[in-house]
Amino acid sequence: MKSLYVRIYLTVVAAVALFALVSGWLLQSGLESQRMRNEGMLRDRAAAWGELLQRSLPEADAPLAEQTAALREWSQRLRLPLALDDDKGRRLAASDSFLRRDLDGPGQEQRLQAIRFDDGRTLWVPRLPAGRLAGPGRQGDMRPLSSMPGLMPGRWTEGTGLLALLLVLFLAVAGGAWPVVRRLTRRLEALKQGVDNFGAGQLSQRVAEDGKDEVAALGTSFNRAATRIQALLASHQSLLANASHELRSPLARLKLAVSLMEETAPEGRAALREEIHTNITELDALVEEVLLASRLNGEPDGSPHRALDLSALVREEGAKVGVRVDAAQVSVDGDERLLRRAVRNLLENAQRYGGQQIEIELRALAGEVELQVRDRGPGVPESYRERIFEAFFRLPGHAEREGGVGLGLALVRQIALRHQGQVRCEARAGGGSVFVLSLPRQPA
Numbered sequence: 001m002k003s004l005y006v007r008i009y010l011t012v013v014a015a016v017a018l019f020a021l022v023s024g025w026l027l028q029s030g031l032e033s034q035r036m037r038n039e040g041m042l043r044d045r046a047a048a049w050g051e052l053l054q055r056s057l058p059e060a061d062a063p064l065a066e067q068t069a070a071l072r073e074w075s076q077r078l079r080l081p082l083a084l085d086d087d088k089g090r091r092l093a094a095s096d097s098f099l100r101r102d103l104d105g106p107g108q109e110q111r112l113q114a115i116r117f118d119d120g121r122t123l124w125v126p127r128l129p130a131g132r133l134a135g136p137g138r139q140g141d142m143r144p145l146s147s148m149p150g151l152m153p154g155r156w157t158e159g160t161g162l163l164a165l166l167l168v169l170f171l172a173v174a175g176g177a178w179p180v181v182r183r184l185t186r187r188l189e190a191l192k193q194g195v196d197n198f199g200a201g202q203l204s205q206r207v208a209e210d211g212k213d214e215v216a217a218l219g220t221s222f223n224r225a226a227t228r229i230q231a232l233l234a235s236h237q238s239l240l241a242n243a244s245h246e247l248r249s250p251l252a253r254l255k256l257a258v259s260l261m262e263e264t265a266p267e268g269r270a271a272l273r274e275e276i277h278t279n280i281t282e283l284d285a286l287v288e289e290v291l292l293a294s295r296l297n298g299e300p301d302g303s304p305h306r307a308l309d310l311s312a313l314v315r316e317e318g319a320k321v322g323v324r325v326d327a328a329q330v331s332v333d334g335d336e337r338l339l340r341r342a343v344r345n346l347l348e349n350a351q352r353y354g355g356q357q358i359e360i361e362l363r364a365l366a367g368e369v370e371l372q373v374r375d376r377g378p379g380v381p382e383s384y385r386e387r388i389f390e391a392f393f394r395l396p397g398h399a400e401r402e403g404g405v406g407l408g409l410a411l412v413r414q415i416a417l418r419h420q421g422q423v424r425c426e427a428r429a430g431g432g433s434v435f436v437l438s439l440p441r442q443p444a
């Protein structure tokens with residue numbers, strides 16, 4: 001079950017069902033036992049009455065008036081309606097209460113109980129319910145068997161039975177709810193401890209994701225966020241460290257040029273001003289690249305994407321640097337400003353390392369768009385074709401000759417990933433390199 005509320009609800013329902021089943025069983029068992037005891041008591045009493053009356057009533061050959069008087073006397077003493085038949089089933093006598101209540105007639109077997117005498121006569125008494133018996137009071141009145149001492153265990157029904165049912169209910173609810181609640185709270189405690197550890201600086205802290213309910217989903221979300229935060233912090237720390245290192249070189253050159261400005265003859269100051277201008281431009285480019293890289297790391301889903309004519313964008317960027325463009329008519333979903341920056345960085349990289357022999361081709365493939373920027377430079381050794389997309393990485397010796405800050409290709413990869421694409425470097429036939437930017441194609 002994926003939802004906690006379903007689990008809790010079913011636990012409560014199961015506990016109530018268990019309580020109902022056990023309660024019903026206990027009640028039914030008690031009532032059945034009660035009924036059997038009462039029926040036994042009634043049979044015993046009826047037998048005792050029969051034996052008593054058989055000894056007390058006149059003999060069968062006694063005058064009818066004598067038998068009638070004796071029967072009515074015993075009816076008053078026992079508080080019971082009584083009737084007496086002879087051995088042939090003819091009515092000999094009946095008490096006033098028996099006649100008044102009209103107990104005789106059709107269906108008397110269901111209403112009356114027969115007590116056979118040894119001389120063949122039959123004594124009829126009312127058949128009492130299993131839970132009731134005649135007691136003191138007006139003639140023929142009935143009262144609960146539980147009110148008569150020794151006939152019904154009333155304490156069980158009123159006290160012990162209720163206590164047993166309440167105990168069963170408590171055990172059912174407590175036993176059923178405890179494992180679920182304890183497991184839930186234990187997982188929440190573990191999640192809280194993991195959040196506390198992460199907040200205290202343990203960025204590698206992760207929590208368990210076992211289960212498929214809301215707590216597991218919360219743990220998954222926390223782990224995903226923690227991984228993202230850890231990666232962002234590591235990226236920013238690396239970016240800051242590399243940027244600090246890269247800033248030292250142009251700043252040192254600026255400091256040297258400024259210190260030499262006053263000591264240099266007027267005719268030599270133009271070269272120093274050019275050097276200062278170059279260093280300032282490099283610093284400006286570095287700061288811009290660092291800010292863009294930081295923003296891309298910090299806002300993975302920043303600007304909304306929209307339909308974009310990539311072929312027109314590539315032609316515009318190629319025209320700015322005088323590069324021939326072979327572009328098919330294709331469209332993508334993306335951020336125009338970022339994609340323009342990616343194309344521009346690829347062109348600047350090709351110009352910096354490949355001279356003027358640059359070609360651009362934009363092709364529409366099955367489900368994706370592929371942009372190729374080709375140059376005739378010295379090429380990239382195979383062992384470096386992945387590393388050149390790392391921030392501030394430059395091929396050995398190239399920084400001194402071609403300059404650059406080492407963030408251009410890293411930004412291209414970030415932009416490609418932001419658009420669910422990729423970028424790679426391949427060797428070009430005849431010498432040089434081919435940088436391939438692949439992006440998902442907009443559905444037709």
